[in-house]
Amino acid sequence: MQYLVNVFIFSSIGPTYESMQNVFERQSFRPAVNLSNPTITNISFTLYAVLGVVRFLVNFSFNGDCRIxxxxxxxxxxxxxxxxxxxxxxxxxxxxxxxxxxVYDVDDDVSQACPYVYVNHTGHIRWDRMLRLVSSCNLEIFSFPFDVQNCTFTFGSYMVSPALTFKEMSGNSKRYLEASGEWELVDILGETSILQFGIDEWDIITFWVVIKRRPVLYVVNLLIPSSFLMLIDILSFYLPPHSVDRASFKMTLILGYTVFLLIMNDLLPSTANGTPIIGIYFSVCLALMVISLLETVIITNVLHHSSMKYQEVPNWVRVVILKHIANLICYRWPEDAQLHPSVPQKDKHENTNTALPELQQICQYLGDLHAHLNSLQKENELQEQWCHVGYVLDYLLFRIYLLLISCYALVIICMWCVWISHS
Structure with missing residues (x-):
């Protein structure tokens, strides 16, 4: 053993490959002069890049580089x-x-082999081993695209300890990690433990790589277009329902939103263990659009109710809708609005038995014309009254719709904020 230690001391030209043959021949033995002294392996973990994330089923694959x-x-x-x-x-x-x-907790090790090590004159060896590991981590997608993922890498050996503190490893990784890409490194945490296999004990170092998604891409491509479509749906209530086919406009809008959902489906993570809140958000937005279309159908039916047998506005509708609900929503009546049924006027052209036949015929024609004009006037009054009923209901349902959307948006924002704060 002493000869091996002093191999290089008697060399005048420095250590050579030939002078280390005795060391190479004993590569199967642990390099310790006294075998009772342990050889401790120090591991330094530095994350250089998140090369890609492959989403499938429950897990997603995490690629990273490290050196030890x-x-x-x-x-x-x-x-x-x-x-x-x-x-x-x-x-x-x-x-x-x-x-x-x-290396535990990995599905595949596609690392490139590093054939050389650096040996210091004190005997310290540094092996810059570039590891490219594919690790399966549980995919927490509830808060997508504001999600934070936690991947685990576990290294085990007989005697192993971290070469640096976990805080220093995290700082080095943040300094070297590429700024571009979908993922951003939050922190690298770790702990050491002992794993026992029968009489053998292995030292275990566990690293938790905490990464978060950069949400700008998804906010621009998903949330903002969806918000614009919802805004257009809200503004469509300002279209006059009696002169514009609002239902056709809303059906076209729903068709466009459905196409948008089909396109954005490729951007969402496909998993079987949960549904992201953004998917629920899109589903509820579609449901709100359908409710909006249903409201338009109801209002259209009310507005065209007068054209069906010229029915009178029921008294309870006058009291509940035209009085109480109108006051509740602060509906302003037009100055020439007629909300009360018209009283039929007496016919001033009464025929007498003593009138001449020509005058009687003229009076009959005038009476028919007067009756026709009264019928048109009554139809217009009924149509106007039903229009006011439709307008009051339209105002009421529009405000309820705005309240639903506001509460829904507030709940979604609060849930995202709470999830991010806990992450």
Missing amino acids: VYWQHEFLVWDPDECDGVTRISLPVKQLWSPDII
Whole structure:
């Protein structure tokens, strides 16, 4: 053993590949002069990039890069002053003993092999191993697109400890992580524990990578267009229902919103364990549009009620709608509005038996014309009264619709804020 420690001391040109053959031949043994002294492996975790997220079923795949490992090789020690000032060399990792490190909680390890390690003159070895891990994490999509995800990476070995504090690892990762992309690193947390397999004990280091989604893309492509369509639906109530086919406009708007839902379906995460609140938001918005269309159908039916047998406005409708509800919603009546039924006037052209036949015929014609004019006047009055009933109901339902949308928007905003604060 002493010969191996002093291999490089007697070299005048520095450590060479030939002078380390005795060390290479003993790569199967742990490099400790005294086997009772443990060889501790130090792990440094640095996240360089979130390469992609593949959404499917319950989980999503998380790709990231990290670098590890440090340990002490007691046989590779030399004096730089006697070796031409050489303080660090690189050696093939296959020629040296390397610690057994198992990475848990990953579906696939597609890491690129790093064939060399850096050896310091004190015997400290640094292995810059770039890991590209595909990890399955539970997808919490309730608050999408303002969601925060937590992925776990677990490293295990016989004797392992973190090379840096978890706060320093998190700071290094935030400094190196790419600013572009959908995901943003929030923090890297960790803890050390001991896992026992029978009489064997393994040291475990668990890293929690907390990342959050950048919601700008989804806000611009989903929330803002949906809000615009809802705004147009609200403004459509200002169309005069008696002269414009408001129902056709609303049906066209619902058709456009349905096409929008089909397009945005590809942007939502497809999972089986839950529904994002934004999906509920879109469904309720569609339901509100259908309710708006139903309201328009009711108002249209009321406005055209007078054309069916010229029915009178019932007295209870006058009292409930034209009086109480109109006062409640502050409906302003036109100055020439006639809300009371007209009293039929007596016919002033009464025929007498003594009138001449020509005068009797003229009076009959005048009476028919007067009756026709009275019928038209009554029809216009009935139509005007039913129009006022429709307008009052339209004002009432429009305000109820605004109240529903305002309460719904407030609930959605509060739920998102509470979820973000707890995350």
